[in-house]
Amino acid sequence: MRKQQLIWQAEHETATAIPSLAEQEPSSAVVYFADFLKRQKITSGKIIDIGCGKGRNSIYMAKQGFEVYGLDYIHSAISACKKLAEQQRVSPRVRFETGQIDDDWKFADNFFDIAVDCFSSIDIETKSGREKYRNEMLRTLKPNGYAFVAVVSAEDEFEKRYIKSNPGAEKNSVVWPQNGKFQKDYDEAELRAFYSDFEIVKLEKVTKPAVKCGEKIMATNYLAILKNSKKVEI
Numbered sequence: 001m002r003k004q005q006l007i008w009q010a011e012h013e014t015a016t017a018i019p020s021l022a023e024q025e026p027s028s029a030v031v032y033f034a035d036f037l038k039r040q041k042i043t044s045g046k047i048i049d050i051g052c053g054k055g056r057n058s059i060y061m062a063k064q065g066f067e068v069y070g071l072d073y074i075h076s077a078i079s080a081c082k083k084l085a086e087q088q089r090v091s092p093r094v095r096f097e098t099g100q101i102d103d104d105w106k107f108a109d110n111f112f113d114i115a116v117d118c119f120s121s122i123d124i125e126t127k128s129g130r131e132k133y134r135n136e137m138l139r140t141l142k143p144n145g146y147a148f149v150a151v152v153s154a155e156d157e158f159e160k161r162y163i164k165s166n167p168g169a170e171k172n173s174v175v176w177p178q179n180g181k182f183q184k185d186y187d188e189a190e191l192r193a194f195y196s197d198f199e200i201v202k203l204e205k206v207t208k209p210a211v212k213c214g215e216k217i218m219a220t221n222y223l224a225i226l227k228n229s230k231k232v233e234i
């Protein structure tokens with residue numbers, strides 16, 4: 001198992017670094033995106049929840065009427081997703097699977113109406129791995145389908161400190177001293193460049209209180225709503 005995966009396995013068991021992961025309530029970022037979809041009158045279709053964790057967002061989107069496919073490389077997290085889906089009575093509308101988000105996805109081209117990456121791809125340790133995830137997201141998303149990407153800003157109070165003292169190999173990346181977790185953070189220009197094959201419909205920088213590694217901080221994140229505007233080849 002890769003080092004980052006072992007770190008996530010431990011984190012899913014203990015929720016010491018990111019307590020919000022153990023919550024059953026959806027991320028406020030995903031609620032924001034769901035509200036956007038409602039305003040577009042999009043209330044059904046297939047969604048991929050990329051790095052679904054314990055399923056808080058998948059379950060929420062299933063309750064909104066979507067058919068959700070959740071993918072995560074931590075087996076215990078996938079088991080927790082299935083249990084939560086049963087408890088919340090949405091099992092018929094969700095499918096959870098253990099798998100890597102930075103490898104080939106088994107889904108056909110143009111399979112999904114919507115994609116959600118809620119703070120997951122920032123945990124892929126290599127640029128080539130993140131490019132793979134992004135390209136698979138684009139390949140499997142239908143033309144005009146929306147993708148939602150939440151990432152942490154390089155200006156985030158917690159990250160800013162470690163970008164200086166504990167940088168990873170890439171620009172704006174960190175290795176958390178608390179548990180060795182790699183994270184890729186973004187400035188706006190990097191984010192726009194990385195997702196330039198998509199149309200950027202909305203990009204917001206949001207600051208809110210959060211707890212990371214036992215510290216109360218003001219978290220600063222980017223929430224991006226993207227659209228697959230690629231032309232369909234005839």
Ligand SMILES: C[S@@+](CC[C@H](N)C(=O)[O-])C[C@H]1O[C@@H](n2cnc3c(N)ncnc32)[C@H](O)[C@@H]1O
Pocket residue numbers: 008018021027050051052053054055056057071072073074077099100101102117118119120121123124
């Ligand atoms: C910060 S958590 C977010 C979880 C979920 N999206 C949420 O908002 O509750 C990141 C998730 O991505 C998963 N993950 C990270 N890298 C992955 C990879 N390469 N393949 C599959 N899952 C991955 C982790 O196991 C973890 O569940």
